[in-house]
Amino acid sequence: MRLFFVFASMLAMNLGFAATETDDVVFERLKSPASVCVMGDPCSENIGKVSAVNAVTETGDGTHIIKMLNSGPSGTMVFEPANLKISPGESVTFVPTDGGHNSASIPGLIPEGVEPWEGGMSKELKITFEKEGVYVYQCTPHVMMAMVGVITVGSPTNLEQIINKSKDLQKGFMMNKDRLRGYLSEIK
Numbered sequence: 001m002r003l004f005f006v007f008a009s010m011l012a013m014n015l016g017f018a019a020t021e022t023d024d025v026v027f028e029r030l031k032s033p034a035s036v037c038v039m040g041d042p043c044s045e046n047i048g049k050v051s052a053v054n055a056v057t058e059t060g061d062g063t064h065i066i067k068m069l070n071s072g073p074s075g076t077m078v079f080e081p082a083n084l085k086i087s088p089g090e091s092v093t094f095v096p097t098d099g100g101h102n103s104a105s106i107p108g109l110i111p112e113g114v115e116p117w118e119g120g121m122s123k124e125l126k127i128t129f130e131k132e133g134v135y136v137y138q139c140t141p142h143v144m145m146a147m148v149g150v151i152t153v154g155s156p157t158n159l160e161q162i163i164n165k166s167k168d169l170q171k172g173f174m175m176n177k178d179r180l181r182g183y184l185s186e187i188k
């Protein structure tokens with residue numbers, strides 16, 4: 001166990017986490033069990049590596065790619081891009097560039113009457129969006145770290161409801177507390 005923590009902090013440094021002590025502690029506590037490996041175990045070899053196996057390129061047929069990342073330009077535990085605008089009828093493929101993440105719609109934070117989705121851990125998932133509006137989704141194991149994303153399909157017809165209904169969710173964030181508020185404030 002001790003070895004793991006030493007290794008995890010080395011990993012954290014390698015990934016360049018903005019290391020306030022509190023965030024570090026929270027990060028260790030919230031880390032997905034799926035990514036817990038002890039040094040010496042075979043799985044530890046995969047920690048921190050970006051998998052090329054699941055890389056998907058833009059297909060040019062109205063499919064958008066959102067990467068699920070441990071660390072990206074906009075922070076740790078992020079969807080990239082996290083704020084995506086598409087047209088009705090277009091698709092999004094969530095790609096597990098880093099393992100241990102998923103994409104799941106959040107109840108009450110998608111347009112009314114739309115089928116919810118929940119992707120498997122470290123699994124690629126393609127969703128086609130027909131109904132206009134704002135959709136907020138999460139990575140289930142990292143939602144407390146504000147690993148959430150927003151897709152706007154056509155006009156953001158339900159933006160005001162989403163802003164109001166997402167307040168409780170945002171109160172639960174222990175890191176990146178302003179992230180979702182920032183995403184929503186960028187939507188036009």
Ligand SMILES: [Cu+2]
Nearest residue numbers: 101139142147
């Ligand atoms: Cu995640």
